[in-house]
Amino acid sequence: MLEIKNISKSLGGNSVLKHCSLKIEDGKVFGLVGVNGAGKSTLLRCIAGIFQVEEGEILIDGEPVYENEKIKKQILFISDDPYYPLNATLTSLKKFYQTFYDWNEERFQEFYKIFNLPLDKPINNFSKGMKRQVFILISLAIMPKYLILDESFDGLDPVMRLNFKRALMEILADGKMTVLISSHSLRECEEICDAFGILENGCIQTSGDLEALKNQVHKIQLGFKDEISKELFKDLDLLYFKKVSHIVTLVVRGDIEEIKQYLKLLNPILMDVLNVSFEELFIYEIMKKEGNFYE
Amino acid sequence: MNKVYFKYLLHTNRNIIAVLFMTCFLIYPFMIFFVDRQMFYSQALDACIWYSFILMILTFCIPIYMQNKRLKKKSVDTFYSLPIKKEKMYHTEMIFGLFLVFVPWVFNYLLGISQYWIKEGSLASGKEVLILIACLIYGFIQYSMNYFLVGKCNNVLDGVITLFAYDFLPVVIFVVAGSFIDMNTVGINAYDVVNFANMSVHGAMYSLVYYFIYRLHYSTLFLNFPIGFLFLLLHCILGILAYREAWRDYVCKPLEEAEQKTTSAWSYRFLIPIYCMLYLSLATYNNGIEIMTITGVLVFLGYLAATFVSNRAIKISARSLVFFASVLLVMNIFTYVFRENKAFGLNEMFPTDYAYVDLDLYINLYDEQKNIQADVSLSDEEIITSLQDLQRVCIDRFYEGQGETIGSLLISYKDSHGKKICNYNYSITKGDEEELLELLKKSGYEIEITDWDIKVE
Numbered sequence: 001m002l003e004i005k006n007i008s009k010s011l012g013g014n015s016v017l018k019h020c021s022l023k024i025e026d027g028k029v030f031g032l033v034g035v036n037g038a039g040k041s042t043l044l045r046c047i048a049g050i051f052q053v054e055e056g057e058i059l060i061d062g063e064p065v066y067e068n069e070k071i072k073k074q075i076l077f078i079s080d081d082p083y084y085p086l087n088a089t090l091t092s093l094k095k096f097y098q099t100f101y102d103w104n105e106e107r108f109q110e111f112y113k114i115f116n117l118p119l120d121k122p123i124n125n126f127s128k129g130m131k132r133q134v135f136i137l138i139s140l141a142i143m144p145k146y147l148i149l150d151e152s153f154d155g156l157d158p159v160m161r162l163n164f165k166r167a168l169m170e171i172l173a174d175g176k177m178t179v180l181i182s183s184h185s186l187r188e189c190e191e192i193c194d195a196f197g198i199l200e201n202g203c204i205q206t207s208g209d210l211e212a213l214k215n216q217v218h219k220i221q222l223g224f225k226d227e228i229s230k231e232l233f234k235d236l237d238l239l240y241f242k243k244v245s246h247i248v249t250l251v252v253r254g255d256i257e258e259i260k261q262y263l264k265l266l267n268p269i270l271m272d273v274l275n276v277s278f279e280e281l282f283i284y285e286i287m288k289k290e291g292n293f294y295e
Numbered sequence: 296m297n298k299v300y301f302k303y304l305l306h307t308n309r310n311i312i313a314v315l316f317m318t319c320f321l322i323y324p325f326m327i328f329f330v331d332r333q334m335f336y337s338q339a340l341d342a343c344i345w346y347s348f349i350l351m352i353l354t355f356c357i358p359i360y361m362q363n364k365r366l367k368k369k370s371v372d373t374f375y376s377l378p379i380k381k382e383k384m385y386h387t388e389m390i391f392g393l394f395l396v397f398v399p400w401v402f403n404y405l406l407g408i409s410q411y412w413i414k415e416g417s418l419a420s421g422k423e424v425l426i427l428i429a430c431l432i433y434g435f436i437q438y439s440m441n442y443f444l445v446g447k448c449n450n451v452l453d454g455v456i457t458l459f460a461y462d463f464l465p466v467v468i469f470v471v472a473g474s475f476i477d478m479n480t481v482g483i484n485a486y487d488v489v490n491f492a493n494m495s496v497h498g499a500m501y502s503l504v505y506y507f508i509y510r511l512h513y514s515t516l517f518l519n520f521p522i523g524f525l526f527l528l529l530h531c532i533l534g535i536l537a538y539r540e541a542w543r544d545y546v547c548k549p550l551e552e553a554e555q556k557t558t559s560a561w562s563y564r565f566l567i568p569i570y571c572m573l574y575l576s577l578a579t580y581n582n583g584i585e586i587m588t589i590t591g592v593l594v595f596l597g598y599l600a601a602t603f604v605s606n607r608a609i610k611i612s613a614r615s616l617v618f619f620a621s622v623l624l625v626m627n628i629f630t631y632v633f634r635e636n637k638a639f640g641l642n643e644m645f646p647t648d649y650a651y652v653d654l655d656l657y658i659n660l661y662d663e664q665k666n667i668q669a670d671v672s673l674s675d676e677e678i679i680t681s682l683q684d685l686q687r688v689c690i691d692r693f694y695e696g697q698g699e700t701i702g703s704l705l706i707s708y709k710d711s712h713g714k715k716i717c718n719y720n721y722s723i724t725k726g727d728e729e730e731l732l733e734l735l736k737k738s739g740y741e742i743e744i745t746d747w748d749i750k751v752e
Contacts, residue, residue: 011551042551048376051551072378083369085307092307099303100377 001026002047002146002178007056008202009042016042018202019056024195026145027175029168031193031210032182033282038199040182040220042081044150047180048077060146076101078135078152084123091119095140099205103144105269108141114163129156134165148180153188165192190278206285212276217281218256222248222263223270232266239284244289251276251284297383304391315353315395322349327407343423346404350434353396355462358442359454361392364543366450369551382524385545389442389538396438397431404430432527436534443541444561446548453557456604460566471573479630480638481693482686482719483596493501499622556607563605568622571598573621577632585637595619634694642690645683646716647710652679654735657701658728667702667728671740678738686729689721698724704731 002024009017015165016039024030034040045051047058048063049072058065065071084093097103115133117126123134132152139147150168153161169192171177183189189196190210197207206213217239233250234242236259252259256273263271276284305312323346349626364370375381443463445454476485557563571594578590598619603609635638651674658667673679686706692698702723707715723731732742 012555045376045551047370048372050372050375052549067380069378069380072376075378077372077376079369079372080370083364083367083373095306096303099299135313282386 001061001179003059004043004047004237005056005059007058008045009039009046009051009053011042017046017053018203020199020203021056022197022204022207024178025179027172028180028195029172029179029181029193031186031189031196031278032180032199033186033189033196034199035180035286039202040118040199041150043199044077044148044180044182047146048072048075049150050077071099075144075148076139076146077148078139078145078150082131082135084131087122087124087163090117090137091124093123093134093138097138097142100178104141104143107143108137111137111140111167114167115160122219129160133154133160133164136167140167140171143177145176146178146180150182151184152181153183153185161188166193186279186282193278196278198282200286214276214278215256215282217251217253217276217284219254219258219274219276219280220250220259220263221270221272221274222250222266222268224248224266224268228266237260242246251280296386300379300384300451301389303425304387308391308395312399315399316402319349320406321397322346322404324407324410327410343404343408343426346407347426347430350396350400350430350688353400353456354434354437354441357392358393358397358438358445359451359458360387361537362445362454363451364440365446365453365550366448366553368554371550375550375590381546382542385542387435389541392442393435393438396434400434401427401431404505412495427640432531432534437528437535439534439537439541443544446544447561448557449559450557453545453562453605457557457562458567460570464566466568467570467573470493471576475630476638476641478577478579479633481690482642482717482721483644484720527682540675542624557605563601565604567598567601569603571619572622572626575626578623579627580636581630590628591623618747637690637694643687645686646712648710649716650674650711652682653707654682654710655705655707656702657704657733658723660733667732668733669740671735671738673738675738678734681701681734681737685727686719686721686736688727689723693722698726701725 002022004020004022007017008015008019008021020039020043032040032043041148042051046053047065049058052066057269060071060074062070067077085096088096094103094108115137117130117133117137123131126134134154136152136156137150153164155217155253156164168179172179177191181189181193195208196210196213197204199205219240227246228243228248230241230243236250237253238250239253242249251275253291260271260273323342332395340724346585364374374384379386379387404427411423441458444457448454473485474482509601574594574597575591576588578594580587582590597613602611602615636644651672654669654671654673656669656671673682689704700722704721704723705725706719706721708718710716736742
């Protein structure tokens with residue numbers, strides 16, 4: 001299990017992570033989301049043992065990650081713009097990662113057929129998407145216990161994204177690998193991730209099981225005969241409120257049955273419960289934190 | 296050290312190793328092969344000394360190459376997420392760097408000197424082994440120092456600039472201090488005071504090996520120069536400290552600083568003020584307002600350029616302007632105090648362990664249309680005391696700015712073997728000639744006045 005305990009980290013005098021805590025169960029696919037500059041990459045680099053935290057600790061199976069060879073062997077970090085030496089080829093990069101990690105050649109060959117990348121051509125000449133495929137292929141061949149992907153989906157074409165997801169699902173079926181993904185594409189995260197964390201103001205504001213959260217948050221559309229005051233909804237845990245004439249749209253957190261009962265007392269002529277996507281959830285959470293959830 | 300990582304470095308750098316072997320081969324053993332047999336002994340040793348400069352270049356370039364990945368964000372993410380402790384990574388990279396510096400160089404050095412052995416059955420001078428030892432020691436010291444300095448920087452450009460600035464600092468100190476003394480003292484030879492060899496050796500940079508070898512080359516016995524061993528000891532300590540500090544820095548330096556502006560006190564924060572101070576010592580009031588203005592403006596432009604480069608922004612803060620103005624003021628105050636105190640007695644540090652004094656006098660008396668030319672020796676204590684009084688008069692006159700120059704006087708203090716201890720060179724003003732002629736008469740020289748000359752015999 002990965003435990004982040006009350007960590008703080010500053011970059012260039014700015015406090016990026018402030019008393020941030022998080023727990024990630026083994027075998028999960030964890031989606032880390034946050035607005036630009038929230039500190040997602042910094043948090044991932046701290047987890048990978050690249051940056052040393054100023055306060056708190058990061059533990060994997062109870063052991064600190066920083067400067068711990070044994071633990072770091074179980075982690076593979078793929079940054080948003082991964083490094084490769086000048087004139088490096090897939091073969092030379094494979095050699096590099098083989099030097100430091102346990103390499104499964106069989107799995108490499110299996111996924112290599114899917115990705116179909118040139119082995120001996122300089123990676124420098126590859127497109128952005130192809131470069132990402134190279135590192136995804138490497139991560140699949142290594143299959144570390146903890147795979148950290150910093151916006152690694154970005155730049156992949158839909159077919160390759162699907163291939164990667166399938167490959168990841170296949171590996172994840174064993175339950176031996178934990179994946180941490182930070183991405184701006186919340187739709188992608190929603191499809192792959194089973195847990196999530198929203199990073200805001202330097203700490204994890206919301207985290208947990210994605211399905212559980214989706215069951216906790218509901219988008220409801222209501223129609224009323226007469227114009228209705230928003231004051232009537234003040235007892236609900238509102239994330240979003242929008243009123244257009246006699247139609248009200250709410251995003252509300254809580255038990256759906258209790259919410260329905262509460263709303264029925266307001267005598268709506270129409271009440272629809274709609275699905276909430278992860279992207280919407282993220283937007284509503286952020287909007288509420290910023291204090292502008294009423295339109 | 297991590298053997299797996301070392302093997303990886305060896306494998307990935309095989310082309311560079313091959314290029315280094317080839318370059319060293321072409322520069323030394325290959326050239327030696329074509330040395331003319333008659334010139335063999337002298338040229339072979341010179342080539343051996345000059346080949347050491349290749350080592351110096353390597354100790355400059357390899358630390359930058361080896362630390363390149365620490366100075367780039369992308370590579371930091373990859374390399375420092377690897378399951379290797381930073382300490383092991385440091386030792387592996389340091390040792391691999393030393394391998395790149397020394398192995399191709401030493402191999403070709405041995406190949407080169409073995410040619411003497413094969414052709415002549417002995418080494419060309421016997422100093423080759425000492426030169427090799429000196430190069431290994433100083434090469435390691437210089438490599439450690441450069442590695443430490445590059446490690447203090449946050450990006451490659453700053454690393455290169457910092458190394459260049461440190462390597463040229465001893466030379467700049469030498470030139471500037473020499474010029475300052477030259478402008479603000481009289482009689483003494485500035486470059487006797489500011490000895491280039493000592494400055495460079497103290498500077499501990501690019502000319503280190505050169506001067507070490509220089510001593511070897513021009514001395515019959517290495518042991519005649521114990522001072523060389525003192526410097527060697529001092530630099531060994533510096534080298535070990537640099538290795539240790541580079542290690543500490545490698546482990547402790549936050550990696551998020553990669554590709555950021557360099558803020559270390561070892562880089563721009565030290566170098567810009569020191570260079571500024573040195574050059575502003577030449578922009579002082581005693582040179583006249585024009586020279587002072589031109590020098591001041593040029594130094595200010597250089598200061599602005601250095602500030603822009605270090606800040607990566609074309610903007611100047613009020614603090615920087617105040618700093619520059621303060622340094623200019625301080626250097627002028629220092630010059631004023633230096634001159635008011637007549638160089639704190641530097642002009643009057645006459646030697647005591649001389650055997651005799653040589654005078655080389657040239658005076659042109661325009662009014663009488665006569666020249667006085669004399670090349671004489673004085674050994675009488677009393678006469679020499681009088682001469683020193685005259686020297687003091689010349690010194691006072693220099694600082695007071697009085698008198699019309701009519702000639703020059705070169706005074707050389709020599710030991711019993713006729714070897715020069717030190718030289719003094721003065722401008723002679725009207726009225727001094729009579730005192731000088733009187734002095735020469737007292738020491739037994741005859742003064743003969745002809746239509747054209749006043750001869751001293």
